[in-house]
Amino acid sequence: MQSLGIDVLLKGTNMVRLLGGLWVAVRISLISVAISIVFGVVMGVIMASKNRVAEAICHVYLEIVRIMPQMVLLFIVYFGTTRVFGINISAELSAIIVFSFWGIAEMGDLVRGALQSVPVVQYESARALGMNDYVLYTQVILPQTIRRMIPLSINLITRMIKTTSLVMMIGIVEVLKVAQQIIEANRKTSPNAAFGVFLIVMLMYFIICFPISRLSMDLEKRWSQN
């Protein structure tokens, strides 16, 4: 069997660079996920409310996010805004904007669905027992909403992490870009590096995403036993 070319990563600072690239990807997703969760909850509450106008606006927003490929959004924000509005935003900020724009919409929809799936009589029986809004939401509604939401939002988070591989298209040197650079630089000496290095990159994504989806599986299992 031929060499897998993994040895390339042991040369110089290659492995450190690759890990640095991974951190860039993780950083972008962490920030975007955090923003998405906070504002997604707000958006979900608005969508679940009976305000027609707010609901319509959220709906249009959600549809735009669903229809537009993330790459197009990245190009619009990074290249487009500079030309049209004359503002120069960094590639990483553009990436965070696009990923949050996407995450807030989808998270909002998940929160809306979870809120609406709690039967009205749950609110009513809690009120009939004399609960105020604080006790009603913290003890009765939110625990049920979160349980319904966890599996779907974990799925969204891992999708967001994986999709960060697109940001190299606007010049961000994240893990995949670093991998490409390492492979290019060592084309002569180890032509097989493409396989080995990308294999390691795949493993890195796995190591990041697996614990997250594992957590979701565990939570689901624990709650379904209850």
Added chain:
Amino acid sequence: MSETLLTINNLHKTFGEKVVLDDISLEVHKGEVIVVIGPSGCGKSTFLRCINALEDIQGGEVLLDGEKVRKDAKNISQMRQRIGMVFQSYDLFPHKTVLQNITLAPIKVQKRDKKDAEKEALELLKKVGLEDRGNDYPRQLSGGQKQRVAIVRALCMHPEILLLDEITAALDPEMVREVLDVVLNLAKQGSTMLIVTHEMAFARAIADRVIFLENGVIVEESANPEEFFEKPETERAAKFLKTFEFERE
């Protein structure tokens, strides 16, 4: 007649254009069991929901012991604690155990000691034959057991009056009995109750007073249930009661 606990004066309720309850007045005395019957859509469930202000009303007033029950009033939480309510179904909290369901409001709303609340909950569960199900989750219970727990949950708040809104309507026939027996026992112990039901035999057995509601108005009221069910005074009540009888020609 014992003292008046609940007074409803000229209650008026509309959904948009539609008048659901039109000028309803009623006095409920301590220890009295009042059964409200009538065709579906006649407003009887809405009537109960207006009493603890789950619905807002467009006119009239509800007084508990002389104190107004109003949806937007500051003391609405206190007022609702004094009015227990059990719904048709799905009212137990699915993520909490039977015991947690019962003690949640006593602990969080009435700020009672957890141990005390649990002790009382277990005693009440024993009375309805469910003392060994305290740690189960609602989905492990049958429909009849769930409703018995819901009754216990309401009782644990020590309400002065209990509103039962078609509590057996979603149950399989063989489970209706176990729930109604619990309610009958409560009546024997002197609980004040307002009951909406479709179980006519049960209504007849438990009622001190029967109210026949149709199209949002009280068509007939009788302090003699036996007589009412045998020979109602109004034609509409007679027609309604007839729908529960079967005869082979």
